[in-house]
Amino acid sequence: MVCSKAPVVSRTQCSGCFRPSVSEWSRKLVQFTDQDRVHPRGPEKYFQTRREMQQELVDGILIAPWSVCTESCPYLVAIQLSTIEMSDERMRTRTTWASVAKTSFWPHRRMNADLKIVFVVAHKIPDVTVKLRGREATLPSEKQWRQLTTESDLHGDILYLDMIDSYPNLTLKVMSSLKWLSEHCLRTKYFLKVDTDTFVNVPLLLDLLILNEEALSNSVLGYIINGSRTVAREGRWAVDRNIYPMAMYPFYAAGCAYVISAQVARAIVAVSPYIPMLPIEDAYVTGVMTKVVKAQLFAHNELFTEFMDHLWQRCQMVLDTKIASTNSGGDQAMEIWSAILVQNKTCFTANTVREEDLINIIYSG
16 A cells, blocks of 8 residues: 555645745745754754664554555645544544545645544553454453544544553654654655644645745754743653753754655654654654754744644634644634634634734633
């Protein structure tokens, strides 16, 4: 199951083909080369591959996303990390912003390329060990396995990795997902890693990528954290000094939503077994590994989001001033989608009012 046909992309500069704001947003992209990323101040050899393998990526696949990358490669594939029991959250994503994966339709906007989505799951403990396809595999309960395979048969968008699901293993989960996608989506241009509680303005993102395809071909795009995050040595985000000796991370993209070009994804998949893996997924994938392969970072912190971003409003999706918004799980995702469906009139009226009045309009309506 490998796609080899190039994505179908509309590049015609026709009236209405691209969102009016895309050209303006493109001018606001900020590029960070490897030389610009001065943090961390530490041994440069840390960012060089080791002679011996440090860890292996996951090859074992228990369920593959049969509807993704089968014939024509999609232009963009979204990766959403999930857990076995999060079927409601996956369905919410499928019926809101990721519905374009099935319908290729976005209300009131033209889709100039296609997107597919893959939900990535792994084992939860305690699980049961059975024989599957001639090999030992750790599976969820019989009921959960039946529900998951039924969901996969229906939607074809689940990637079940043969690994233990845990917070420290998120980095391995993302890197192994990129490995599978790199091997099966041979002509896909970009991959989007997105959290469960993040809403994505798909047409605006696609148009931004299409218009800047050459510049972004060897890059990561997102909300760039520019060396201001100290490495924690205690607590949930702790990283042992023996694994990562520097006090600061390199510049990296916040993990809520970032785009990684297929070229960069293949490069970091190839060398990541030889770079010690950190439990902080976004800092490792988009910070450490992009320095290793000398990829570029592009920041658009106004359009993208990070986990402390609580002040965005749903009208920003309608008005094309936001690509990704976090803290938008549950009913909030449905509210955003409803506003997009009906082109909420209060959003357009709010263009002429003060910012504080805009917030009142949004939260009262």
